[in-house]
Amino acid sequence: MSFFKKLKEKITGTNETVTEKFKDGLSKTRNSFTSKVNDLVARFREVDEDFFEELEELLLQADVGVETVMELVDQLRWEVQRKNIKNTEGIQSVISEKLVEIYKDGEELDTDLNMQDDLTVILMVGVNGVGKTTTIGKLAARLKEEGKTVMLAxxxxxxxxxxxxLVVWGERVGVEVIRQSEGSDPAAVMYDAIRAAKSRKVDVLICDTAGRLQNKVNLMNELEKVHRVIGKEIEGAPHEVLLALDATTGQNALIQAQTFKEATNVTGIVLTKLDGTAKGGIVLAIRNKLNIPVKFVGLGEGMDDLQPFDPEKYVYGLFADGLEKEAEE
Ligand SMILES: Nc1nc2c(ncn2[C@@H]2O[C@H](COP(=O)(O)OP(=O)(O)OP(=O)(O)O)[C@@H](O)[C@H]2O)c(=O)[nH]1
Known part of the structure; x- marks a missing residue:
């Protein structure tokens, strides 16, 4: 059975609204990357070295990243040889299989949030404008919907x-926001917020942080201080440090991630605005280069457009048209 058919079977019966969100959110990448792959397949007919070279180029354009592309195409070469595939018909299914495999390859990355029995503290980091505040709002709404009580700092x-x-988001979602005046010490806000969260017995406290990145030492000092204050109040906290990255900034997002990774212990990535880019391959580059799980992706501006990352639904989103066609046959 082709991988397309297996994938379709696997996805059928899971939450359809979420599947549709991945499909819609990835339409720019699909219309660019996948349609070019389709053109390539139509043009080449035979799988040969020129085909692989052009495919490499398309993957690079989709921001998959050089090393990941090399690995992926090498595996494809091997697979084509092993299965004795001669013509390009059906190659999309093999490509999609390798994309899922390459994401899942190596150390298994836990995409679930590290939730505690009592208070869970999530620190949200990232540079200005990447969608950090919006993500906090969406995440709060999501957790609240799951029945958790949430507070924001x-x-x-x-x-x-x-x-x-943030206060506007708090009102929209219906959760309390702990704040001090502009310019006050972020560590003091965290201290207040933890005290408040403990006394109100909330389940999750999501903490916003400043997104300036003028130099690494400042960033490191600030995040370290915030970390220390939180850790002093609750052992083992923060339980998650989520880094928001803007998918539309491409390889620049990887550079930001590297800086934050050096400054603090990032436990997960939220890739925002995946719907706004034709270069959705960045997910794979992040996976391979940083070895940090992408825990959520932003697939639109709506409150429910923040979704847990799912490699199968992602690949479905990339190849939805061809996949549906094959599944019908
Ligand atoms: N299309 C789309 N837009 C998004 C997504 N996430 C955030 N945005 C938009 O991106 C813009 C910037 O988001 P903000 O949350 O204001 O940015 P920010 O990172 O909080 O900025 P700072 O508070 O300075 O860190 C807003 O217009 C959001 O609606 C997404 O997943 N998809």
Whole structure:
């Protein structure tokens, strides 16, 4: 059975709304990358070295990243040889299988949030404008919907308007926001917030942080201080440090990730605005280069457009048209 058929079977019966969100959210990448792959397949007919070279180029354009592309195409070469595949018909299914495999390859990455029995503290980090505040709002809404009580800490006391923006989200979602005035010490906000979260017995506290990245030493010092204050109040906290990255910034997102990884113990990535890019291959580059799980992806601006990352639904989103066609046959 082809991988397309297996994937279709696997996805059928899971939450259809979520599957559709991946499909819609990845339409830009699908229309660009996948349609070019289809053209390539139509043009070549035979799988040969020129075909692989052009495929490599397309994967690079989709921001999959050089090393990942090399690995992927090598595996494809091997698979084509092993299965004695001569013509390009059906090759999309093999490509999609390798994409899932390459994501899942190596150390298994836990995409679930590290939830505690009592208070779970999530620290949200990332540079300005990547969609950090929006992500906090969406995540709060999601957790609340799961029946958890949530509180937010307005730890970005540096950027004008950041506190108000978080307060607006708090009102929209219906969760309390702990804040101090602009310019106050973020560590003091965290201290207050933890005290409040403990006394109100909330399940999850999500802490915003400043997103300035003017130099690594400052960033490191600030995050270290916030970390220390939180850890002193609750052993083992923060339980998650989620880094928000903007998918539309491509390879630049990888550079940001590297800097944050050196500054703090990032436990997961939230890749925002995946719907806004034709280069959705960045997910694979992140996986391979950083070895940090992509825990959530932003697939639109709506409250319910933040979804846990699922490699199978992602690949379905990339190849939906061809896959549906094959599944019908
Ligand atoms: N299409 C789309 N837009 C998004 C997504 N996530 C965030 N945005 C938009 O990106 C813009 C910036 O988001 P903000 O949350 O304000 O950015 P920010 O990172 O909080 O900025 P700072 O508070 O300075 O860190 C907003 O217009 C959001 O609606 C997404 O997944 N898809």
């Amino acid at each position: 307005a730890g970005d006391t540096f950027r004008a308007g950041a506190i108000d923006q």
